[in-house]
Amino acid sequence: MSTDMMVHLEGVIKRFGTMTALRGIDLKLQRGCCLGIFGPNGAGKTTLLKILATLTRPSAGTVHIAGYDAVKEAEKVRPLLGVLSHRTFLYGRLTAWENLQFYGRMFGIKQLAERITEVLQLVDLVAHAHQLVRTYSRGMQQRLAIARAILHYPTLLLLDEPYTGLDKHAVSRLQELVLHLRSVSCTIIVSTHDLYRGLDLYDEIAIQCRGKIVYSGPSLGSDVQGFEQLYSAYVW
């Protein structure tokens, strides 16, 4: 496998009992690329991202991340991943600083205090660092979740419906952050059903429907209308 290949999925199937969530996903993504996966609710986008995040195993097929088998060598894959989900993975009874300190210690980050300050500055939450997370608004929690996801310098960032709960300001902050991470060769996969936000961020796009990738190709840039037509042609 090419060393430039960050993500390589072959024939990935995922079944939950009698229900098949993924029906043979093939996907290749080069290092430093930004992929947008679009699809309606129930298309299997979250399941796909959970498999990439090593949170669930595929029923069949192979998943390689940075050359490692994501099933057999999951412990080597996990430190490479940053995951942002619609749930924040944060502890409401701890402050923002304590949450990041906890995750930083889990990843064994050196000079943790400096890194925490750095990521809090990136998401504009320095002033609220010592406030309990449960007192945060939804948008602030989601911004802190972004800080948590990038705290350990991940090389593959998985964003599952990242715009959920974010206001306009936070969305532009997130998009700036994605651009910054792309510039430092971080590979990014965004799964969303929002066809209108951040289209120009992606290098490649894929459309997922009923557990299959029905279209994949280069990004159409900011051509929302063109993308809408393309999406309608594949999603019914």
Added chain:
Amino acid sequence: MYRDSNSFIALMSGSKVFLQQVLALLAKDLKTERRTREIFTSMFVFAVLVLVVFNFAIGADPELIRQVASGVVWIALLFATVLGLQRVGQLESEEDSLQGVLLALGDRSALFIAKMIAQMLYLMVVVICILPLCGIWFRINFIACLGELCLAFALGILGLSIVGTLFSMIALHTRACEVMLPVLFLPVSIPLTIAAVYATAQLIDGKSLSDISDYLVFMGVFDVVFFVLTLIVFDYIVED
């Protein structure tokens, strides 16, 4: 002996990371608990309520009290464990924090070890708080056999913490988490609880450690078997 020094270094650095992760998880749980006291309060209040109810139910017969006291204490601990674990589960699933932890762990058994130690500490504090109350209400002198009782309680609490942590993680992945935990946990922990009740009762009756060695050995074997079993299956349990 490790012939290959590289594999020894890898093992040692792996152990260091594992230990760091266990300590980080434990520190996080204890910090949250110190701030909220939600888990300890619910466990302690429930255990005291059980003692109060049994105190009235048994009446004033000193012989009967002596016979059932150890059973009452262990019933209180058993159900307090369920209550504590349910609260731990709720805290971990509030924002899917458990998934975040799993993403940060190389060896997921670090999570099991940390949760088990935290549960043991909560139970130990509950025991330290309820034993004097139990001594006063049931007029039993626990101090006379305190050293031996510590051993029996340590083995019992360890077993409850291991089995409890195992089943709380299984229950977290089911829809009816609150119902599933007691349904899974109570039947499996009954043999351990029976041994602990008999061991405690005989110590209260003035027997020595050698008299209760069978119970202690049984509890020790129970703890080791479930500890090893949990380490083997834990990675599969915590997956979706």
